[in-house]
Amino acid sequence: MRDKQLMYGLVVAAMVLVLLNLPASVAGAVQSFVRETVAPLQEVVSGAWSSVREGASSVRGYGGLMAENKRLSEKATELEARVRQLQGLEQQNVSLRAQLGFKRSQSMPLIACAIIGRDPDGWWHTLRINKGAADGVATNLAVISVDGLIGRTISVSPHTADVLLLSDPTCQVSARIARTGAFGVLTGRGPNWQGQVVSRLDYINKNVEIVEGDEVVTSGLGGVFPGGLLVGQVDRVYTDRSGLYQYADIVSKASIGQLEYVFVVRTPREETSP
Amino acid sequence: MRIVVLLFVTLVAAALQATLPTLRWTGHATFPFLLGVVLHYALTHRASHMVVAALWIGILDDGLGRMPLGVSSFGYATCGLLVAYYRESMAVRAWTTHMVLGAGGSLVMTIASWLMLAKEDLVAMPWNWVLFKFAGSALTGAMATPVVIALLHRLDRLLGYVPREEAHAS
Numbered sequence: 114m115r116d117k118q119l120m121y122g123l124v125v126a127a128m129v130l131v132l133l134n135l136p137a138s139v140a141g142a143v144q145s146f147v148r149e150t151v152a153p154l155q156e157v158v159s160g161a162w163s164s165v166r167e168g169a170s171s172v173r174g175y176g177g178l179m180a181e182n183k184r185l186s187e188k189a190t191e192l193e194a195r196v197r198q199l200q201g202l203e204q205q206n207v208s209l210r211a212q213l214g215f216k217r218s219q220s221m222p223l224i225a226c227a228i229i230g231r232d233p234d235g236w237w238h239t240l241r242i243n244k245g246a247a248d249g250v251a252t253n254l255a256v257i258s259v260d261g262l263i264g265r266t267i268s269v270s271p272h273t274a275d276v277l278l279l280s281d282p283t284c285q286v287s288a289r290i291a292r293t294g295a296f297g298v299l300t301g302r303g304p305n306w307q308g309q310v311v312s313r314l315d316y317i318n319k320n321v322e323i324v325e326g327d328e329v330v331t332s333g334l335g336g337v338f339p340g341g342l343l344v345g346q347v348d349r350v351y352t353d354r355s356g357l358y359q360y361a362d363i364v365s366k367a368s369i370g371q372l373e374y375v376f377v378v379r380t381p382r383e384e385t386s387p
Numbered sequence: 388m389r390i391v392v393l394l395f396v397t398l399v400a401a402a403l404q405a406t407l408p409t410l411r412w413t414g415h416a417t418f419p420f421l422l423g424v425v426l427h428y429a430l431t432h433r434a435s436h437m438v439v440a441a442l443w444i445g446i447l448d449d450g451l452g453r454m455p456l457g458v459s460s461f462g463y464a465t466c467g468l469l470v471a472y473y474r475e476s477m478a479v480r481a482w483t484t485h486m487v488l489g490a491g492g493s494l495v496m497t498i499a500s501w502l503m504l505a506k507e508d509l510v511a512m513p514w515n516w517v518l519f520k521f522a523g524s525a526l527t528g529a530m531a532t533p534v535v536i537a538l539l540h541r542l543d544r545l546l547g548y549v550p551r552e553e554a555h556a557s
Contacts, residue, residue: 118472121438125464128442132457140456147450154402162407230451233405235417235497235520236504237453241405275453282508303512306411 145270148241152273155229156243163373221339223257223376224249229273238281238301240264242375245272253337255378260366261343262286262331263310263375276375279344279365280310287334288314288344288363295321296332299344299363310345310365317359323350329363339378392546393440396539400424401447413523414516419493421448422528423535425463426488429470430479431540432548441467454500462499466492482533489532490525497524 135143226242244250246269254266256276264278277284279301286299297314305311314329327347333340345365352359400420409415421444428437445460452459470477470488478484498521512520 117434118468121434121468125438129457129461132460133455135456143456144450147447151398151402151451154398155406158402158406230405232452233401233417233448234452234454234500235409235415236500239453
């Protein structure tokens with residue numbers, strides 16, 4: 114019995130060594146195959162779970178539907194007014210750009226995706242979406258929700274892609290405070306108790322005043338994230354021990370646990386006149 | 388046929404583990420359905436079947452996550468070999484055994500993952516959240532494993548794969 118166990122142990126050790134030393138291309142192909150194979154099952158499970166959750170929500174929330182309806186109607190009216198105001202500003206912008214000889218920049222094309230899975234080990238801050246290379250998704254594209262930026266694509270297979278969330282410590286974004294324009298580097302700090310993405314904006318100029326509630330947007334530097342995407346709001350501000358700069362905790366409005374749909378941003382190029 | 392059953396069962400378990408949402412009060416620990424499959428094979432099947440299952444399940448787990456291929460295979464196979472080695476002294480059919488094995492296996496694998504990731508500075512969680520996650524993984528392991536093993540035992544009986552203990556008893 115002990116000899117058999119030893120033999121099995123040696124077989125396991127040998128197989129593990131082989132797997133750990135596979136060339137990156139082979140390991141990538143294996144991972145792609147696994148993801149493509151499991152993806153249809155994940156879509157089924159994800160769809161079934163969404164139905165269960167919607168059913169539970171409708172039973173729980175029936176009483177609150179009237180209030181929610183009123184709130185959304187008021188919000189829609191406010192947004193319509195803002196859209197009209199922005200349309201006027203856009204016309205002015207087009208006219209001024211034409212006078213300066215700039216060509217018109219295009220709005221960002223988006224690829225709508227459903228979330229079909231998360232990391233099975235529970236450590237990595239990633240999501241899996243149901244669109245891949247066949248749908249125009251590539252690596253290092255920004256991913257947004259209705260509440261703002263949530264991450265970037267990392268590994269892409271033909272019909273699925275993984276999204277690295279802003280809360281992951283390996284996800285870094287060049288960002289700025291929208292009100293003051295102060296730049297900083299955003300690094301993931303994990304989710305908070307409510308499931309919201311939490312990150313830290315480091316290396317902010319110590320002479321710039323930042324207040325809680327200030328909006329943080331992407332700066333557009335670095336070539337991955339287009340500028341102007343909402344990241345979150347300042348939660349707390351600190352001064353670094355060295356006194357050379359300040360840093361702030363940024364909380365995203367997006368609650369990862371509630372997300373069902375996201376959008377991959379296919380960043381177009383903006384052309385300028387020579 | 389056994390290979391087909393293994394593939395089907397592991398793909399379903401992987402899809403469930405990677406898709407079902409996690410709970411805040413378990414530290415966002417996932418339900419370890421794949422570990423449940425390994426433990427079922429360790430308790431009731433030949434060691435050779437368990438080793439094949441553990442290696443394949445590890446490849447599935449790493450393929451769906453971001454761990455290098457082979458890491459989870461090592462973890463699952465080690466858990467499986469230990470359980471298979473000591474199974475003669477366990478109440479193999481008791482759900483309490485399944486709960487304890489599920490809790491222990493899930494806890495050990497979570498701690499091992501955390502050690503590897505913390506060494507590379509890839510864990511962005513405060514200490515209390517990490518401890519919460521350890522406790523949560525033990526809890527989810529205790530909850531999921533008896534259910535998985537019970538379902539797989541029914542499937543085995545349906546397909547006529549009678550475990551060795553029952554075959555000897557008859």
